[in-house]
Amino acid sequence: MIIRDQPTPLALFFTMQGSVVPRILPQIIAVTMLSAAIILVDRLIVDLPGISLSAIGVFGVALSLFLGFRNNAAYSRWWEARKLWGALIGDVRTLARHTVIFLPDGPDRAQFLKTAVAFAHLHRSFLRGDDVANDIAGFDALTRARNPADAALRDMGRQLARMTEADGFGRLAIARVLGDLGMSQAGCERIATTPLPFVYSLLVRRTTYLYCLFLPFALLDAGGLLTPLIAAIVAYVFFGLQAVTNELEHPFSDGSNGLPLSAMCRVIEISVAEALNEAPPEPLQAQDAVLM
Amino acid sequence: MIIRDQPTPLALFFTMQGSVVPRILPQIIAVTMLSAAIILVDRLIVDLPGISLSAIGVFGVALSLFLGFRNNAAYSRWWEARKLWGALIGDVRTLARHTVIFLPDGPDRAQFLKTAVAFAHLHRSFLRGDDVANDIAGFDALTRARNPADAALRDMGRQLARMTEADGFGRLAIARVLGDLGMSQAGCERIATTPLPFVYSLLVRRTTYLYCLFLPFALLDAGGLLTPLIAAIVAYVFFGLQAVTNELEHPFSDGSNGLPLSAMCRVIEISVAEALNEAPPEPLQAQDAVLM
Amino acid sequence: MIIRDQPTPLALFFTMQGSVVPRILPQIIAVTMLSAAIILVDRLIVDLPGISLSAIGVFGVALSLFLGFRNNAAYSRWWEARKLWGALIGDVRTLARHTVIFLPDGPDRAQFLKTAVAFAHLHRSFLRGDDVANDIAGFDALTRARNPADAALRDMGRQLARMTEADGFGRLAIARVLGDLGMSQAGCERIATTPLPFVYSLLVRRTTYLYCLFLPFALLDAGGLLTPLIAAIVAYVFFGLQAVTNELEHPFSDGSNGLPLSAMCRVIEISVAEALNEAPPEPLQAQDAVLM
Amino acid sequence: MIIRDQPTPLALFFTMQGSVVPRILPQIIAVTMLSAAIILVDRLIVDLPGISLSAIGVFGVALSLFLGFRNNAAYSRWWEARKLWGALIGDVRTLARHTVIFLPDGPDRAQFLKTAVAFAHLHRSFLRGDDVANDIAGFDALTRARNPADAALRDMGRQLARMTEADGFGRLAIARVLGDLGMSQAGCERIATTPLPFVYSLLVRRTTYLYCLFLPFALLDAGGLLTPLIAAIVAYVFFGLQAVTNELEHPFSDGSNGLPLSAMCRVIEISVAEALNEAPPEPLQAQDAVLM
Amino acid sequence: MIIRDQPTPLALFFTMQGSVVPRILPQIIAVTMLSAAIILVDRLIVDLPGISLSAIGVFGVALSLFLGFRNNAAYSRWWEARKLWGALIGDVRTLARHTVIFLPDGPDRAQFLKTAVAFAHLHRSFLRGDDVANDIAGFDALTRARNPADAALRDMGRQLARMTEADGFGRLAIARVLGDLGMSQAGCERIATTPLPFVYSLLVRRTTYLYCLFLPFALLDAGGLLTPLIAAIVAYVFFGLQAVTNELEHPFSDGSNGLPLSAMCRVIEISVAEALNEAPPEPLQAQDAVLM
Structure with missing residues (x-):
């Protein structure tokens, strides 16, 4: 995702980063x-049949509406995906808080929360194809599952089942947050697998070509x-x-408009580290104005 | 559902798969x-009364708005249906996790989760008319009910009621997930039965015909x-x-734009198999770019 | 609600059922x-002052936007109402499942679920003015309340309070579903009482008249x-x-575009009958393509 | 809120009630x-510079879009406010039902529910500035708080805390409904305080003036x-x-398009009275087609 | 946020406050x-190539749609942010009520609720960069965390864990509200960090420039x-x-259209003070019609 200020009016037309022009x-x-060829033929060789602009105007209105719809739908997908990851971050923090409230401090708790971090990385790997081997050290066994992120959540369920000191209230509360994490995960999978x-x-594409x-x-x-200039601009x-x-x-996607999944995984790592009283890693910074 | 890359500009106009042209x-x-006939009559036989393009322009704007509305409404239905099935997948996974957390391992648990798989198939059968006899081996009795998918959920309720080792917290948590599954089911039934x-x-259809x-x-x-060419394109x-x-x-529908219900049922089968430590089946692949 | 296939292009213009033309x-x-009178006066008697079509074009765009908004708002109401009834159906099924999980089998359970069916009929009666005396046999006392549907839910609360064998978890789970039913009911009442x-x-109406x-x-x-023909079509x-x-x-409404409340109440009756192992009634069929 | 039938076409143009014309x-x-002055000057005194209608047409499209957006946003606020009050009604009914399920009958219960009625009146007073002194007899102390409606909910919390016969499940269920009431209240406050x-x-206003x-x-x-006539209609x-x-x-607002807060408070009073087996008051009727 | 009445028609064109004109x-x-230069060149020096207004009209429709979309998206962000803060206010009040219902009165309760106030201020500081040192006296340690607002919530979790008098129901109910607060916080962070x-x-910007x-x-x-005048207005x-x-x-932002975060934090302070029977501070007032 590109994180940068709006270019000045002058720079606006020469900025190539993040532009679709290329x-x-x-x-x-x-x-x-x-367009130029048609003009030349019309002026120098033979009169071409013209069409009234109004005739093509209705066509343009329809095209605008089509593209407008597609644009709304695509942006909704993008923003919903961002919301789901925001919910993921919030849910992992809630998980950290819940373990404080309902579970005793100790190695079980640390292992539990670190599995949540592994879940986030595995989920990112599913969505964007990232190699997360370094990020999930100690949790490699999870990658043997068809859906490693789901396996991570299931493993957390097993850990919770083994924690005999957790009472029913704690199990109820924590199991529900795991359910919420799973729903956010399923939502992201839905967006990723359903174009x-x-x-x-x-x-829409055929109409655009015909119009031009x-x-x-x-x-x-x-x-x-x-x-020719007008045609170029309309195109x-x-x-x-x-x-x-x-x-x-x-x-x-990992393009310049993809969501910064790595940076959000890092936010989760920081929250978990702080909850475990460990030294948190640095937040990811944008490279050349692109945050991954 | 068609799963394929965007065709190149050249191929774009000759792709028939998934096209509405036929x-x-x-x-x-x-x-x-x-259109051709009108032109010929006008040029060769008798001057026909013309209409100003602006007169028909307002009409075109109205038609664009109508079609735009209908398109939004139809796409919302399609996307909501996909969301409901995504929630179904997430809920079955949550069910698998909950049984780990709240129930002891054993044959009861396996039977319970396999009923959930049967529920998904029966629900698909209701929605798309699929023959799912092979997919629900051992659960044929459910098909005797008016609403077999609802019967599957009810049967899961009965199984849960019989599990004496489940405490109140477990029953509460699992019953709620069954409730969520039932709401997703009711949502899909709503979309399927309410055009x-x-x-x-x-x-809208009359207006389109009149316009053309x-x-x-x-x-x-x-x-x-x-x-004639313009009229063809507008049409x-x-x-x-x-x-x-x-x-x-x-x-x-099972057309090329219908949701891939079979593939999603397979995702559920895989999740349940992994939760039961059984060998998961292969994910369904698209045939000729169509995923069922 | 009209349930029928799209008419063929030829039949399209002569279908009166469900049409707004009458x-x-x-x-x-x-x-x-x-329009005809104005043309005649202009051609035969005296030149009438014309208006440029563009002048009226902007007006037409505004009118399209107004009507488009109103249409969106009306359709949202219609679809939300259908969603609320879909939720009602799902919630009654959840209630049936919950009573299996949390309550012992017996006459109390049957009475409880039959009150839920009466609730649905009384709610329908409030919304559409239907006479439901035959559908709520045994629950006539409820009609003495100002809001009989609310009284049915309250009565279910009283029945639940009297079931001493229900533990806290059961009461919590079932009370919550009653709450959900009440919210769906309040939502329908909102739509019915707030135009x-x-x-x-x-x-909008004045603008349409002025435009025409x-x-x-x-x-x-x-x-x-x-x-005159164009004016007729625009009108x-x-x-x-x-x-x-x-x-x-x-x-x-009970018009041809009203929701099929009776058919949905029947769906609820079927679900409850099956949950009680009773013979379910037949689903309602459309009469002359209209489902009530 | 105006509650009346659509006027007939003839009456349409002379109805002043609810009209914005005044x-x-x-x-x-x-x-x-x-407009008339400009025409006169142009025809009698000096040729004024004309503008092409198309030039102003784009302007008109933009203006339509602006007004359309503002209209959507305003209607969404209005409808969301109505939804929140609908939820308030549903939640008070749920509260009444919950007290039946979880609390013993008695004066505590009556006092608790009457505080809920006072809450609704105090909330209405905050939103619309109504004098509700007569409606909250016995609860005057609440008005000393900065936010009397919040104080009513807090008081209900205190009453609940004092009811020693309520077990954990009851307190959990009732406290959650109080939370829902508080969220609906906060939602209405948001709409009331954020234009x-x-x-x-x-x-938008400047653009409208410039356009005209x-x-x-x-x-x-x-x-x-x-x-001049066209200009008047466009205006x-x-x-x-x-x-x-x-x-x-x-x-x-208490104008003719404001929500009928008093009538909705009365609906709440009726529901609470019936839950307490008291004689319910009459529903509020519209006066001159206006329901307050 | 600007809180003022609509200016009169006359004042409308001279109001600079809140205007984007500067x-x-x-x-x-x-x-x-x-525009003036082009006119002069065309009239005095050399005939410039003109473009038909219709040609640019389609362009204008497209631009209107683009700007309309962006405007909808931006307003949705603004309104969602306001909703999240409204939920924050409601949740803190629920927290205050829950502590009354589930916890004994005493210093623990006061400390707990004051941490919630500190959370709100720290969250505001993250979002708007405000210096909140004076507002969080006694909670400075929280600012050492990477995400001080999250640390405040975590600290509340720790306090809750230490309150041995809280039973499971109370911990469950309060932990859930902390979870809701965390989700609202994550939602605001999402909006703040994702342009x-x-x-x-x-x-959109390039298209606007090209159009003008x-x-x-x-x-x-x-x-x-x-x-030139028309061009100025379109611009x-x-x-x-x-x-x-x-x-x-x-x-x-802290501009004139930013949300009044300080005023909303004050609303939270008032609610908490009243819940603790302390003297509430005064609500923040708008300065020069701007509420911060």
């Missing part, structure tokens, strides 16, 4: 050149010599929004 | 031919010879969105 | 005739001889959406 | 007169002699929506 | 001057001599909405 440059160039419906994506193909004809008279706006949407649709 | 081809062809209001669907019937008249002057956009909406409205 | 026919006819704000409805009054003037030049779209909205705003 | 009449008149952001309101100032210039050619639509929004933004 | 003045001036996606912000650069060309013919609307959005995106 990815949609082929489309922008194609639309611009097509936006393919059919929809097909419709027809636009130059509509601009033959209305746009004048600025036509930037519509293909750009589509590219943004594709990024936000996958909140667990 | 289903709306009659409408597209009808609109195109009507979007019929009156609304009538209004009038568009050629509005394009008589503005669209020029490209009129593609509006009928296409309507077809997408009809698919997403029914998230439990 | 209710808005006076408005459509009035607008069409006004959308009157002031808003006044603004001015449209013919704007179409004087742009619409040509098709003007159909805008008055139609308004009529749909008015129906969905009241999800507990 | 409040925005100055603006409508000002815009109409400005929509001032900066936003400034932007420029509109006459854009209508110089397009609107013809109907210009009605945009200022009207703004006025509606301002009303709904404050759901606890 | 911040976007450079952009407005730049657009106005560019809206950078890529999106880049796209091209607008003068489109207004060459349509806008006439009023072109005001679009840059203004962007500036509003930037403010609301950061609900914990």
Whole structure:
């Protein structure tokens, strides 16, 4: 995730970091050149059939609505994913607090909370494919399970079952927090394994291409010599929004718009270390304005 | 559900899998031919009364808003259905964990969790009409009930009532998870049995047809010879969105946009098998990019 | 609620069931005739002052947004009402399961669950004015209360208080489900007694009328001889959406878009009968495609 | 809150009750007169610079979106406030039921529930400034606190703490309902003390004024002699929506769109009276179609 | 947060407090001057290529939708932050009530609740960078932790663990409220540390600049001599909405649209003081209409 200030107006147009321009440059160039070619043919060779701008205007309104919907849906996924990780952080802290309230201090408690940290790393590994071998030292056995993060939670359940000093209230309270952690995990898995419906994506992308193909004809008279420039900008706006949407649709990617899973795992490590009276590690810092 | 990468720009227009084009081809062809016929009559036989494009523009804005609403509503149903199944998965895992924490290991526990797996299959059978006889071996008696999935949950309640070794805390915690499973089940049943209001669907479909019937008249002057092509594209956009909406409205269909209920039942089987220290089955794979 | 397949394109325009056309026919006819009269006066008698279509276009955008908002709000009410009844069904099933887990089998349990069925019928009677005397045989005393459904829940509380064999855990779990039932009930009462704000409805309706009054003037030049037809269609779209909205705003009406409260009460009866090992009644079927 | 049927089409334009027209009449008149003046100057004295309607069209789309957003936000506040009061009603009923389940019958129970009624009145007094001295007879001491409604809940906590016959389960269940009441209370306080952001309101209002100032210039050619009438209607639509929004933004006002807090407090009184086997008071009736 | 009445129509255009005009003045001036320069060049020196307004109209619709989305997202963040603080207030009051119900009166209880007040101040300090040294007298040790607010909650957990007179029910109920407080805290941290996606912000800002650069060309013919004025207003609307959005995106800023964290901490102090029968402090008052 990019963490940086808004660029100044001047820098705005030359900032490439976090921009979608590199990815949609082929489309922008194609639309611009097509547009220029159409203008040249129309002016020098043969009159091309023009379309009224209004005709394409309704089309543009529909396209805006489609892209707007997709954008809303993608952003909701991204923000829900962030909420689920926020809940994960809160739940691990609650777990640390609950063990203080309901369990005696001791090695059992430390092992229990460290399994929670391993859970977070294993969950991150599932979502983003990170290699977390170094982060889960001592918990390698969990990776043998099909779903290692679920195995970590199950292992915590087993540890809790073995703690004979825990009374019913403590088991009830702690088991519920484990349940909440599991629901947040299942929510993230849902987002990671269920893309936006393919059919929809097909419709929107085809419409965008068709719109950009027809636009130059509509601009033959209305746009004048600025036509290629206008076509380029329209292509930037519509293909750009589509590219943004594709990024936000996958909140667990390691791209510049992915959620900072590593940094959030570190926040969990810090909370657990402090709860165990151990020296907490440093928070992760953004590298080149990108927080992983 | 289709699981595949975005097609390249070139492949985009020839991909038929997951596309709505086959289903709306009659409408597209009808609109195109009507449009061509109107142009020919107007140019060759008799001047037809034209309509200003602006007149039809407001109409188009209204139609975009209608379709946008229907699309939002349908997608919300689809996504809510996915959320409910995600919650089902999380709840079964919580059930497995709770039985570890609150119940002794043994055959009762295995039977209890296997009933949960049968519940998932029976629920899938209700929603999608799947034949699940092979998946619920040993639980055939449940299918005699009007609502077999509800019967499975009730049976789990009876098993829990018979486990004398479970204390009040355990019964409280496990009964609550059964309640959560029942609420997710009721939520899916709600979506499956309650379509979007019929009156609304009538209004939107009629408006789409009327719009496509009038568009050629509005394009008589503005669209020029490209009129049939424009009409075809507009028909593609509006009928296409309507077809997408009809698919997403029914998230439990077995079409290419239906939710992968079988694959999710398999995820539940894997979680339960691992919780019982049994060999988990393989996850379901997509066949021809379609995950069932 | 209408339960039927989408009509074919041909049948689409002649289906009257579930259509709003009968209710808005006076408005459509009035607008069409006004429009025709204006055209005739303009062509035959005296030039009427025209308005540019763009002038009325902005107006149309605003109107679309207003109607879109009202439609969203009305549909949300309708869907929330359905969610609340879905929760009611799930909660009664949970109640049946909880009584198995926490209470001994016996007449007390049957009486308790049958009071829950009576609750559902009394709640339906409050919402839709149904005569439920036959459905609540044995529970007539409850109807003497101001809020009979609330009285049914209170009576269940009293029954639970008298069951000395229920331990604290059981009472806690069951009392909580009663609380959930009460919240769903209060939610339905909220929707039934609180219409959308009157002031808003006044603004939208007035705007629709004004728009349809001015449209013919704007179409004087742009619409040509098709003007009355266009005006009729626009009236159909805008008055139609308004009529749909008015129906969905009241999800507990017994019209063709009201929720099938009777059928849902029957679902509850079936679940309770099965939980008590009694023969369940048949599910309600749609009559002429309408499920009550 | 106004409770009345939709007026007939004819009555629609002359209904003043609940209409925003009286409040925005100055603006409508000002815009109409400005418009007429501009037309006169343009026709009789000197050609004024016209603006193309399209130029102002984009502006109109933006304004529609702004007002649409504000309207959504205001309605959400209004509806959330109604939901919170609905939850209050449901929670007081749950409290009544819980005291039956967990507490012995007797004067303690009556006092406890009557404090809940006082809580509702005190909360209403905070939100709407009502004088509730008559409604809280016997609980005047609570009004000495900074937040009397919170003091009522705290007093209920103290009463519960003193009831030695209540076991842990009862205290747990009842304390949780008190917590829910407190959260609903805090939610209403949030809505009452936090208006929509001032900066936003400034932007929208200024834009509306600017739009209405420029509109006459854009209508110089397009609107013809109907210009003042069109300007008046546009002013009605945009200022009207703004006025509606301002009303709904404050759901606890005692205006004609405020929530019927007194009637809802009466519903609570009825529920508590019936739970205590006392004669319930009559429900409040609307006076001149306004329910307080 | 600005707390003041709506300005009168006349004052509306001269109110600078809370207005975004000062911040976007450079952009407005730049657009106005560019526009004037283009007009002058076109009229006096050389005919510039014009663009049809419709061409830029679609662009404007897209821009409106983008800004609308960003605005919705930013306002949702702002309102969610307010909700979380409202929940914080409610939870602290519940904590006060719970300690009455479940704990004996005494110094332990006072210390416990005062730690909750310190938690609120430390949380505010994290979010807004406030110096809260004076507000947390006696709790300075907490600031040594990486996350002092989390440390305060953990300390409350330790205090609760030491209270031997608290039974299981009390520990269960109070531990759950601590969990709720921790979730609200994590929610605020989420909003504070996760800006809206950078890529999106880049796209919207670039589009706004491009739109304002091209607008003068489109207004060459349509806008006439009023072109610079129209351009200035459009710049005001679009840059203004962007500036509003930037403010609301950061609900914990100390600007005039930031949430009144200090005032809400004071509300918490008052509730705790009253619960402890101590003299409550005065509520914070707005200074120059700004409540901090």
